[in-house]
Amino acid sequence: xxxxARVAALDRRTVLKASLLAGGGLALDALIPLPAKVLxxxxxxxxxxxxxxxVSVAADGTVTIVSKNPEIGQGVKTSLSMMVAxxxxxxxxxxxxxxxxxxxxxxxxQSAGGSTATPKNWLPMRQTGAAARAMLVQAAxxxxxxxxRELTTAKGxxxxxxxxxxxxxxxxxxxxxxxxxxxxxxxxLKEPAQFTIIGHPxxxxxxxxxxxxxxxxxxxxxxxxxxxxxxxxxxxxxGRLVKADIESxxxxxxVKHVVPIIGNGDANTGLADxxxxxxxxxxxxxxxxxxLRVDWDVSxxxxxxxxxxxxxxDAAIAAGAGTELRLDGDPAAKLASAPKRISARYDYPxxxxxxxxxxxxxxxYRDGRLEVWAPSQLPQQGLATLHKTxxxxxxxxxxxxxxxxxxxxxxxxxxxMVQVAAIAKAVPGVPIQLVWSREDxxxxxxxxxxxxxxxxxxxxxxxxLIAFTDHFVTFGDGKTPARAAGFNPAxxxxxxxxxxxxxxSMMPTVVTTGPLRAPGSNALCFASQGFLDxxxxxxxxxxxxxxxxxxxxxxxxxxxxxxxxxxTGRARGVxxxxxxxxxxxxxxxxxxxxxxxxxxxxxxxxxxxxxxAGVSGGEVTVHRVWVAADxxxxxxxxxxxxxxxxxxxxxxxxxxxxxxAIEFIDGVVQQSNFxxxxxxxxxxxxxxxxxxxxxxKPPTGLGEPALPPVIPALTNAVFAATGTRIRSxxxxxxxx
Amino acid sequence: xxxxxxxxxxIRKVDVPPDMPLLWVLRDELGLVGTKFGCGKGLCGACTVHxxxxxxxxCQLTVGSIGYAKIHTIEHIGETALGARLQQAWxxxxxxxxxxxQAGQIMSACALLAQTAQPSTAQINSAMAGNLxxxxxxxxxxxxxxxxxxxxxxxxxxx
Numbered sequence: 001x002x003x004x005a006r007v008a009a010l011d012r013r014t015v016l017k018a019s020l021l022a023g024g025g026l027a028l029d030a031l032i033p034l035p036a037k038v039l040x041x042x043x044x045x046x047x048x049x050x051x052x053x054x055v056s057v058a059a060d061g062t063v064t065i066v067s068k069n070p071e072i073g074q075g076v077k078t079s080l081s082m083m084v085a086x087x088x089x090x091x092x093x094x095x096x097x098x099x100x101x102x103x104x105x106x107x108x109x110q111s112a113g114g115s116t117a118t119p120k121n122w123l124p125m126r127q128t129g130a131a132a133r134a135m136l137v138q139a140a141x142x143x144x145x146x147x148x149r150e151l152t153t154a155k156g157x158x159x160x161x162x163x164x165x166x167x168x169x170x171x172x173x174x175x176x177x178x179x180x181x182x183x184x185x186x187x188x189l190k191e192p193a194q195f196t197i198i199g200h201p202x203x204x205x206x207x208x209x210x211x212x213x214x215x216x217x218x219x220x221x222x223x224x225x226x227x228x229x230x231x232x233x234x235x236x237x238x239g240r241l242v243k244a245d246i247e248s249x250x251x252x253x254x255v256k257h258v259v260p261i262i263g264n265g266d267a268n269t270g271l272a273d274x275x276x277x278x279x280x281x282x283x284x285x286x287x288x289x290x291x292l293r294v295d296w297d298v299s300x301x302x303x304x305x306x307x308x309x310x311x312x313x314d315a316a317i318a319a320g321a322g323t324e325l326r327l328d329g330d331p332a333a334k335l336a337s338a339p340k341r342i343s344a345r346y347d348y349p350x351x352x353x354x355x356x357x358x359x360x361x362x363x364x365y366r367d368g369r370l371e372v373w374a375p376s377q378l379p380q381q382g383l384a385t386l387h388k389t390x391x392x393x394x395x396x397x398x399x400x401x402x403x404x405x406x407x408x409x410x411x412x413x414x415x416x417m418v419q420v421a422a423i424a425k426a427v428p429g430v431p432i433q434l435v436w437s438r439e440d441x442x443x444x445x446x447x448x449x450x451x452x453x454x455x456x457x458x459x460x461x462x463x464x465l466i467a468f469t470d471h472f473v474t475f476g477d478g479k480t481p482a483r484a485a486g487f488n489p490a491x492x493x494x495x496x497x498x499x500x501x502x503x504x505s506m507m508p509t510v511v512t513t514g515p516l517r518a519p520g521s522n523a524l525c526f527a528s529q530g531f532l533d534x535x536x537x538x539x540x541x542x543x544x545x546x547x548x549x550x551x552x553x554x555x556x557x558x559x560x561x562x563x564x565x566x567x568t569g570r571a572r573g574v575x576x577x578x579x580x581x582x583x584x585x586x587x588x589x590x591x592x593x594x595x596x597x598x599x600x601x602x603x604x605x606x607x608x609x610x611x612x613a614g615v616s617g618g619e620v621t622v623h624r625v626w627v628a629a630d631x632x633x634x635x636x637x638x639x640x641x642x643x644x645x646x647x648x649x650x651x652x653x654x655x656x657x658x659x660x661a662i663e664f665i666d667g668v669v670q671q672s673n674f675x676x677x678x679x680x681x682x683x684x685x686x687x688x689x690x691x692x693x694x695x696x697k698p699p700t701g702l703g704e705p706a707l708p709p710v711i712p713a714l715t716n717a718v719f720a721a722t723g724t725r726i727r728s729x730x731x732x733x734x735x736x
Numbered sequence: 737x738x739x740x741x742x743x744x745x746x747i748r749k750v751d752v753p754p755d756m757p758l759l760w761v762l763r764d765e766l767g768l769v770g771t772k773f774g775c776g777k778g779l780c781g782a783c784t785v786h787x788x789x790x791x792x793x794x795c796q797l798t799v800g801s802i803g804y805a806k807i808h809t810i811e812h813i814g815e816t817a818l819g820a821r822l823q824q825a826w827x828x829x830x831x832x833x834x835x836x837x838q839a840g841q842i843m844s845a846c847a848l849l850a851q852t853a854q855p856s857t858a859q860i861n862s863a864m865a866g867n868l869x870x871x872x873x874x875x876x877x878x879x880x881x882x883x884x885x886x887x888x889x890x891x892x893x894x895x
Contacts (some may be wrong), residue, residue, distance in 0.1 A: 193768055211810075213769075407834075438775040673775055673779060682869075682878070
């Protein structure tokens, strides 16, 4: 069954409720169950799959759309509302958008992760807008005593051409509220050619306010009597608080409270031990940290060092196979008999998310109730963690979502929310804003875990890939990988060749890990597309041609673990497109420059990318990047879509080029701020050219899938320019 | 220590230690939260303000060192012709993604155009290199500065 059909089949269970808006007007609330397949296996949903849309039309014609999901810079507050507004057929200038509070009963799932907002909402949001339009049209038909089919709409007005009459939506909104809502599965939707808002560039709904410096982010929350807090945790991951001497810190200027907090000893699932300092000004609270005298037990972190991890990975690879994750055919025999056999090791480091807005959260605990203002990607999970860790039941919590100054997966974790709640509970009645320093943010991230791969490939006499193996060394308890440290058994060339084996070994870690933009893919793509480039060179071809040969005829290759199937035709489409836009076969005229290619399929998006880079004196310069993308039939907001792709490209280049690597000595993070964990800066920004390849599939998300291919496209370009193969990130070339 | 600070054309009185950075005076004493905290070490530019018209990192500027200098923040920048032009250019191509760094970007861009009305790409890169954008909106930052400066794009406008 197709995606659209699955959604439609479930529509009968949709709860669509119309009511009269206070002050007159139509309020329409839709609670829509979602098919499990729409959910992303890469970011498992913590709450039942349901989706709610809320739209109202006031008597003055103002359309208010409630945005239920967190806005973290991915643009959903604007793009999901565009879907409703277009089918409602109103003018975008009539639209107001209100941020929903966190309320699972009312809004279903509220999350930002896995590039899922577009595929999950594409039909339901449009259907809700169309239902509201149908009710307004019906109300006008009743008033004019004509058949509703004789009426047309445009820009928030209803027209009866035969008699030249027209009225605004607001004039019939109250009457519409008394009608029975239509069946969502039968309400007619626009043809794409009829869209007046979807597919047109729309400026972000909050942009103008942000440019004036208005308070809109979590850290901008201001309440009467607000105090500011820092939370000092153990220097090493996994450390426990033994004894805290807080007397000197208490006497520090501006300090109001110093509160040692014993957590549950596991930052992964709740609350790390720490000492909170609460002051009248954040800087004063932070200054007082140096006056704390705390004994920490960091024994659990002994030998959790980057050098030890590397040695263990070497040993695991030397020891051989690991646990089998996927076995197709007989790769061992085929490798043994292959005319040509190559192997290589690849690795990549832990890296941090480092969103520009440091982790923060504001809370007030009063009379057994907690009120929270949070920039969170997964607020409903936060409620569950508050319950488990502090015993505060979800129905005793009011949780306001604020705009987040970047997410990248970091705010899928709610550790800062639990911390501020623990502090607020210890200082009842007082609103507390916890703000992490950048050093706190870098050291106590849920890092993209490092990983190691040993690949082997067998190549036939005609340059065909006969067999492929990957032994992956990662982190975990021996049975389950650490968070975001798992493998993807569908990773190409799986499903495209007959003889293939993927296996895995694990080592434990006390370091907290978690999903970073395009989790899994951001690392696996570098390693696998890098090695496949080596295969292509050994086979006497190049990577795009090798990939095209592997893809074969257009078909759907099923994937294990309920992952989305892989459409080889869509993959072919973007590869051929980027070969064309980048003039792939033409070598750059300038000496020292070359192009590199990579492809990946992640988060339902098909992306092929080419990087043109030059190397001089050990310095890599990226000159141009070409992206070809297939995310379905429709780009919802071209202005936002283009920005997501550019941002992902620059993010990936930064991971490879700026020296990003988090290292540990006995569980202590060695990096601390943007001087030793650098981000991309404007001078390194290349020209980026994006080509959208439209397919007839429903639109999918763009927060993530543009990132993975740019890294191997760059490292493959460096090889083409210099002959030096980059098998380890970040790129570090000798300066001569 | 009591201080009288000239902020956005108004004298504001605060009582804070002399080594408190201006950033925390603005945010936690005066409620001017448009100026953002990003790193605390002058590495990211999110806290950029104008001190007598020059772009400075307010996290590195102690209140005791300010004296009679005129401070301007993002909350005020739209009152100036150049600031309003930059805000308009930023909106025209919707530069931002998360938007957290954009106040600092605008303040740096404003100081650049006040000095150099028609900056080259190299001058833009140099003036804006201290302002991080984690979302990677750099192509559009360059374009918006060119739009505000009335410079024709070499390769067409972004998006």
